[in-house]
Amino acid sequence: MFKVDLRHAFFSPRLAYERMRVAKKVKAGEIVVNMFAGVGCFSILIAKVQPKVRKVYSIDINPVAVAYMRENIRLNKVEGKVVPILGDAHEVLSDFEGVSSRVLMPLPEYSHEFLADAVRALNLHEGGVIHYYTVASGEKDVFKEPFERALRIIRGISPEISVEVEEKRIVRSVAPRKWHVVFDLKLRKSE
Numbered sequence: 001m002f003k004v005d006l007r008h009a010f011f012s013p014r015l016a017y018e019r020m021r022v023a024k025k026v027k028a029g030e031i032v033v034n035m036f037a038g039v040g041c042f043s044i045l046i047a048k049v050q051p052k053v054r055k056v057y058s059i060d061i062n063p064v065a066v067a068y069m070r071e072n073i074r075l076n077k078v079e080g081k082v083v084p085i086l087g088d089a090h091e092v093l094s095d096f097e098g099v100s101s102r103v104l105m106p107l108p109e110y111s112h113e114f115l116a117d118a119v120r121a122l123n124l125h126e127g128g129v130i131h132y133y134t135v136a137s138g139e140k141d142v143f144k145e146p147f148e149r150a151l152r153i154i155r156g157i158s159p160e161i162s163v164e165v166e167e168k169r170i171v172r173s174v175a176p177r178k179w180h181v182v183f184d185l186k187l188r189k190s191e
């Protein structure tokens with residue numbers, strides 16, 4: 001159950017399948033960071049589907065969205081599991097270096113600008129997953145260009161980080177020959 005004021009915060013019923021797909025991947029004990037949490041839909045579903053998740057830190061820069069997120073956390077009884085944080089993901093993530101097992105980036109148009117922050121937030125020695133939402137366009141192999149851009153950013157941090165695509169899919173179409181896509185990127189760095 002989610003409360004939202006659509007004049008002031010984002011909500012899309014078209015993401016219901018995608019939220020459940022991600023929530024089902026989360027394992028017991030994980031520390032999850034949702035960089036663009038909105039009113040908390042992904043984060044709260046994760047805590048419901050995987051009650052043994054350690055924490056779901058849920059950041060958003062919009063104070064109205066965070067106020068609704070706080071209310072939605074209470075309504076869904078996931079206090080203490082989903083932690084709302086008001087702020088710019090760039091800045092907030094500097095406190096999360098190397099701690100998380102999973103980072104969600106549901107801001108397709110701009111997520112590449114935050115990818116380096118997400119990589120640094122992962123515990124790379126144990127390995128972690130980034131759910132990287134981005135935009136794809138064109139006629140064929142729509143995944144190629146956005147994946148190569150992501151790889152360039154990750155390699156720029158360290159060439160020793162291995163990147164495996166666990167899953168990729170078109171999330172939804174947003175314009176003629178333009179899609180929101182997601183890559184589940186498994187990253188690891190050997191000692």
Ligand SMILES: C[S@@+](CC[C@H](N)C(=O)[O-])C[C@H]1O[C@@H](n2cnc3c(N)ncnc32)[C@H](O)[C@@H]1O
Binds near residue numbers: 036041042
């Ligand atoms: C497309 S919405 C996704 C919301 C939510 N994950 C959902 O699926 O309902 C993107 C969210 O990112 C937030 N946002 C944009 N820039 C941000 C930033 N620099 N730091 C944190 N949040 C940001 C917006 O306020 C918005 O709520």
